[in-house]
Amino acid sequence: MVVVAVISTAILIPLALIVPWFPAKASVQAGNIHTLYDVLLIATVPIFVVVMTTVGFSIWKFRMRPGQEKQDGAPIHGNTRLEIVWTILPAALLLGMCSYAYTVLRSNEDSKRGEMTVNVTERQFAFEFSYPRAGGKSVVSPVLYLPKGRPVVFKITSLDVIHSFFVPEFSEKLDAVPGITTTLRVTPTRTGSYPAECTELCGAGHSLMRAAVNVVTPAQFAAWLAKQKSGAPPPIGSAGTPPGEQG
Amino acid sequence: MATAVAEPMAVKTRTRVPLPPALRRPGWYRAAMFEVLGLGFAFGITALIRWLQHIHPVVSGNAVTTVGLFTVPLFFLVGLGVGDYWFYWASGRATRPEDHSSHGARSWRDYFRVNTDHKVIGIQYTVTSFFFLFVGGLLAMLIRVQLAKPGMQFLTPEQYNGVFSVHATVLIFLFVIPVFAGLANFVLPLMIGAPDMAFPRLNALSYWLLPLGGIVMLMSFLAPGGSFAAGWTAYAPLSTSMPLGQLFFSIGVQFAGFSSIFTALNFLVTIITMRAPGMSFFRMPLLVWANFSTSLLVVIATPFIAASQFFVLLDKALGFHFFDAFVGAGKNGNVLMYQHVFWFYSHPAVYIMMLPGFGIISEILAVKARKPIFGYRMMAFSLLAIVVLGFTVWAHHMFVSGMQPWIRIPMMITTAIIAVPTGIKVFSWLATLWRGVLHLDTPMLFALGFLTMFTLGGISGVMLAMIPFDIHVSQTYFIVAHIHYVLFGGSLMTIFAGIYYWFPKMTGRMFDDRLGKLHFWFTFIFANLTFAPMHLIGIQGMPRRVAEYAEKFAGWNLFISFSAWILGFSTLIFLYNMVASWRAGPRASANPWRALTLEWQVSSPPPIFNFDAVPTVVGGPYEYGVPGAVHGIFKKPAESAPVAAGTFSGSPRQEQHE
Amino acid sequence: MEAASIAHDHHGPPPAHRSSRVHAPTLGMLLFIMSEVMIFGAFFTAYFFIRVVTKDPWPAHGTVFPEGPTGVNTGILLASSLTLHWALVSVKKGNRFGLKAGMVATFLLGLTFLTLQVNEYIHLGFAPHDSAQATVFYSLTGLHGAHVVVGLGALIMVTVRAFRGHYTADEHQGMEVPGIYWHFVDIMWVIVYTAVYVL
Numbered sequence A: 001m002v003v004v005a006v007i008s009t010a011i012l013i014p015l016a017l018i019v020p021w022f023p024a025k026a027s028v029q030a031g032n033i034h035t036l037y038d039v040l041l042i043a044t045v046p047i048f049v050v051v052m053t054t055v056g057f058s059i060w061k062f063r064m065r066p067g068q069e070k071q072d073g074a075p076i077h078g079n080t081r082l083e084i085v086w087t088i089l090p091a092a093l094l095l096g097m098c099s100y101a102y103t104v105l106r107s108n109e110d111s112k113r114g115e116m117t118v119n120v121t122e123r124q125f126a127f128e129f130s131y132p133r134a135g136g137k138s139v140v141s142p143v144l145y146l147p148k149g150r151p152v153v154f155k156i157t158s159l160d161v162i163h164s165f166f167v168p169e170f171s172e173k174l175d176a177v178p179g180i181t182t183t184l185r186v187t188p189t190r191t192g193s194y195p196a197e198c199t200e201l202c203g204a205g206h207s208l209m210r211a212a213v214n215v216v217t218p219a220q221f222a223a224w225l226a227k228q229k230s231g232a233p234p235p236i237g238s239a240g241t242p243p244g245e246q247g
Numbered sequence B: 001m002a003t004a005v006a007e008p009m010a011v012k013t014r015t016r017v018p019l020p021p022a023l024r025r026p027g028w029y030r031a032a033m034f035e036v037l038g039l040g041f042a043f044g045i046t047a048l049i050r051w052l053q054h055i056h057p058v059v060s061g062n063a064v065t066t067v068g069l070f071t072v073p074l075f076f077l078v079g080l081g082v083g084d085y086w087f088y089w090a091s092g093r094a095t096r097p098e099d100h101s102s103h104g105a106r107s108w109r110d111y112f113r114v115n116t117d118h119k120v121i122g123i124q125y126t127v128t129s130f131f132f133l134f135v136g137g138l139l140a141m142l143i144r145v146q147l148a149k150p151g152m153q154f155l156t157p158e159q160y161n162g163v164f165s166v167h168a169t170v171l172i173f174l175f176v177i178p179v180f181a182g183l184a185n186f187v188l189p190l191m192i193g194a195p196d197m198a199f200p201r202l203n204a205l206s207y208w209l210l211p212l213g214g215i216v217m218l219m220s221f222l223a224p225g226g227s228f229a230a231g232w233t234a235y236a237p238l239s240t241s242m243p244l245g246q247l248f249f250s251i252g253v254q255f256a257g258f259s260s261i262f263t264a265l266n267f268l269v270t271i272i273t274m275r276a277p278g279m280s281f282f283r284m285p286l287l288v289w290a291n292f293s294t295s296l297l298v299v300i301a302t303p304f305i306a307a308s309q310f311f312v313l314l315d316k317a318l319g320f321h322f323f324d325a326f327v328g329a330g331k332n333g334n335v336l337m338y339q340h341v342f343w344f345y346s347h348p349a350v351y352i353m354m355l356p357g358f359g360i361i362s363e364i365l366a367v368k369a370r371k372p373i374f375g376y377r378m379m380a381f382s383l384l385a386i387v388v389l390g391f392t393v394w395a396h397h398m399f400v401s402g403m404q405p406w407i408r409i410p411m412m413i414t415t416a417i418i419a420v421p422t423g424i425k426v427f428s429w430l431a432t433l434w435r436g437v438l439h440l441d442t443p444m445l446f447a448l449g450f451l452t453m454f455t456l457g458g459i460s461g462v463m464l465a466m467i468p469f470d471i472h473v474s475q476t477y478f479i480v481a482h483i484h485y486v487l488f489g490g491s492l493m494t495i496f497a498g499i500y501y502w503f504p505k506m507t508g509r510m511f512d513d514r515l516g517k518l519h520f521w522f523t524f525i526f527a528n529l530t531f532a533p534m535h536l537i538g539i540q541g542m543p544r545r546v547a548e549y550a551e552k553f554a555g556w557n558l559f560i561s562f563s564a565w566i567l568g569f570s571t572l573i574f575l576y577n578m579v580a581s582w583r584a585g586p587r588a589s590a591n592p593w594r595a596l597t598l599e600w601q602v603s604s605p606p607p608i609f610n611f612d613a614v615p616t617v618v619g620g621p622y623e624y625g626v627p628g629a630v631h632g633i634f635k636k637p638a639e640s641a642p643v644a645a646g647t648f649s650g651s652p653r654q655e656q657h658e
Numbered sequence C: 001m002e003a004a005s006i007a008h009d010h011h012g013p014p015p016a017h018r019s020s021r022v023h024a025p026t027l028g029m030l031l032f033i034m035s036e037v038m039i040f041g042a043f044f045t046a047y048f049f050i051r052v053v054t055k056d057p058w059p060a061h062g063t064v065f066p067e068g069p070t071g072v073n074t075g076i077l078l079a080s081s082l083t084l085h086w087a088l089v090s091v092k093k094g095n096r097f098g099l100k101a102g103m104v105a106t107f108l109l110g111l112t113f114l115t116l117q118v119n120e121y122i123h124l125g126f127a128p129h130d131s132a133q134a135t136v137f138y139s140l141t142g143l144h145g146a147h148v149v150v151g152l153g154a155l156i157m158v159t160v161r162a163f164r165g166h167y168t169a170d171e172h173q174g175m176e177v178p179g180i181y182w183h184f185v186d187i188m189w190v191i192v193y194t195a196v197y198v199l
């Protein structure tokens, strides 16, 4: 049985790792999270295999055979050493996973040098991105343009119910909560256009609440930003500045 | 109220009003009459208040509905006679001696009236909640029809949101939670050698609250603006800005909630005060331990969801500002508060939906492997550990909610640690299989199916506990996959196992084992085919709660839909098996599984008062394979012979009873 | 339980074995009170979030919570606990007059508290929908008010039974258990009063 377990682990782990789980990797954060997921797979597949093989083996080895109808199993009541082992081992493993996850979290969320701020304002059922400029003016756009390689910090809020801001390729997501401003950090690493989705149920239009995200070269970005008129009227209704700050 | 039931009960109340007897006697006619009164009351009270406050028009549909949703069901209960004894008690007339007129089922009619027999209530509970499984499952079928193809078809977005919200609400509040209460209601008093629950009348009230809550929730489909559609989580401020239908959720949950609180404290008191002589805490079957832990969770946690829905109700109906972030500068409500209050109930709730299942599995594995449970004490302690830890992890549902970021860290650790006691249970079950004699019949198959599927669901849960990964998959189909691996592969599998296991005891008939196995294989295979791919499309980025999705997910979703339909179809096999066997199955002996626990030592179905004399417990409940081991001894000389494990099938007692 | 009371009835169930010395209805009431405490806990969570997390001024600008008058009212409610205890002590001593008088006094004190509280609502000068603080104020005090109503209901039942000659020196759980609930309602008010008015 041990052999079976080892072999199937050896087969399953690579299998689990080659499965193309994630969408394209388009941010530093995404990279870290993909590795974290691989680690989690490597840590948990063996556990799953142990459970499965034990069940399978017991069915094969200990199932009732004709003539055993009235027989009972071995009266084993427990085994303290074994119980201690399967308390300590998972605990250790889990704490290990937690500490690694924590380091990933830190490196993903610590503020970086040269960050660019983008305000994300959401309402039923649309996104609105505004780029603050000197003199209180700001460029407002329904489409999100980001320069490749530049750390971005999103200041997210909502004008009605709870929405959220999720770009699968960035592997980052955060709710837009009315009344407070939430902070999300992403460093795009791959040019291309991706969907931004609202993943928090927000009413009838929830399924269709999407926006386009374009990661472009810094040069292209500068050009695009220059073309936009500062303080232009928001394309989708008036946003206004949301009341209340981080509370 | 608790006192009331401690005293002898009255026969029938005599109302002084000169009414036809049918309307005077407690029962359906009087209940119907009282419903009308309830509606009238709601009508009058709202009109009066609005008139006093000079609000026009004096009669408002919304107001009447809101109040009526409370008063009509409550008046119905009064009419049905749930409270007759208490009113009689309150009126202070001389107490009459108990005559047990409300106890036990002698004909099918006794299942359709207020009955104080825990066995009748247990069956009422189980059957009612299975009705709701089929409702919720049918809604799931609608979900899968809508999602079979990308793009909008068949349902409007509003309808779709309504469908999955009701799907989840019905299956959680009206199926999983009550069906466990039902099974325990039937089995638990028998297991601990008690003639009934501690508060039989409160028990009846608990049951009758359940169908009322269910009707309220399903009626929401008739509400103007459609059913409640903010998800089963009903996050504010979305829920407070929803049409009238949302109230049906907020109020329906109150009925379901009170029902489970009353049942829970009934279980706790029964377990503490009514165990048979010799039944020390560490001789209790693990199902009793499981329900003890669950009841603690219910009593402590459930008030929080009641409160959260009261908040929503007040915000919606009376314009309060709990969750209104835009009242004005410095006067803001707090939006995240809803999620904290809600999850402080709803995380413990997921263990309320799992621990009783753990108990069922422990019973079945020990009996079907013919072995003592491995590490009995650790099994009991791990339950309590889960109860304690369960209250320390609620914010793992809020990793992306925008709450203070630091809260996530302790929550991640406690959440991960919960896997340890759960792991102890899983590993102990595996060790229980080891070197046993496995009877691979239907209950056992479902138990093993549970072991495998729940482990997968639990592991995906532990992955979700890892904040950065959760940030990626939160609110995607990965969550939906986790939900169903733990709720379908976990709870529902244990429920099926338990139903098959105790079917002979409840009905006195055997089920068709071949059909049972067929049901298992269909369920096991197609449940996995349905829910496993959801992990993938979830990580790929398909959000949950969407009626329409990106083209690239089309293939998998079609596959999932087909598997889901077959899965749904498989439950029809179960339905047929249950109905046919109950009506015409072969008679069941008292102890077909050769189990030691007390419920199997009485006839099937058990006598109306459970025992002629309360048995004495002299050993552990799982001493299989221990030569001559004994769990319970029955006092009556004719019945003093103990069941020695592994010696012969059936018990000598069954003859006396049949 | 009831089983015990009809131990000799051949058609009834066997007498249940008493596996614990605690009195079942009392235990049930205590567990129910545990849930009640949690209900208040949830409402205090709302209070905490509005007052501490959102950092709103307390009370809202231009509104006052009448600390003094309500303090007196608190005293009245606490007095009702004493009279209730007196009633219990009396019935234990077999003093029926003490029982009846105590119950009536308790009920009247409770009623006074309720009327004064309603009167306060009328003259406060702000409504629940004026501000989040007002919302919390009304829901916390209102929740407690609802419990007072339920408590009064229990008290009046006990009083009626007392006047109809129930309860004796050795058979009085029928009043003791509702009594526990009333004491809980009083204690809870002290906490609400301190949190809402005083602090």
Ligand code: HEA
Binding pocket: A044, A047, A051, A090, A091, A093, A094, B233, B350, B351, B353, B354, B396, B397, B399, B415, B416, B418, B419, B420, B422, B423, B424, B426, B454, B455, B456, B457, B458, B459, B461, B462, B464, B465, B466, B470, B473, B474, B475, B479, B482, B483, B486, B487, B490, B491
């Ligand atoms: C029966 C119900 C049930 C159960 C038992 C669980 C059990 C667990 N759940 Fe689950 N959960 C839900 C029902 C349940 N859950 C539901 C309904 C939701 C969605 C709510 C919504 O948003 O609609 C949810 C959501 C949910 C989230 C939030 C996801 C999100 O919305 O972003 C998280 C995050 O931490 C989580 C974690 C866990 C964990 C760690 C466990 C643990 O208890 C699991 C422990 C078990 C095991 C781990 C397996 C056995 C153990 C071993 C074999 C030992 C060795 C194992 C290891 C070392 C890994 N769950």
Ligand code: HEA
Binding pocket: B133, B134, B135, B136, B137, B138, B140, B141, B143, B144, B164, B165, B167, B168, B169, B171, B172, B176, B230, B231, B232, B233, B480, B483, B484, B487, B488, B491, B492, B530, B544, B545, B546, B547, B564, B565, B566, B567, B568, B569, B571, B572
């Ligand atoms: C115990 C709980 C439970 C159970 C048993 C199920 C069972 C099923 N669930 Fe459910 N589900 C939840 C709890 C549960 N679910 C929760 C909590 C959510 C989250 C909701 C939210 O986001 O708010 C959810 C959400 C959810 C979604 C995501 C919706 C969305 O986010 O957009 C989907 C999608 O496929 C789904 C599918 C299914 C399917 C196919 C089944 C199947 O297993 C059902 C199979 C059973 C039957 C079908 C029985 C009925 C059978 C008949 C009536 C016979 C007739 C059959 C035919 C006509 C074919 N569920």
Ligand code: CUA
Binding pocket: A123, A124, A125, A162, A163, A164, A198, A199, A200, A201, A202, A203, A205, A206, A207, A209
């Ligand atoms: Cu906005 Cu969903």
Ligand SMILES: [Cu+2]
Binding pocket: B346, B347, B350, B394, B396, B397
């Ligand atoms: Cu949880």
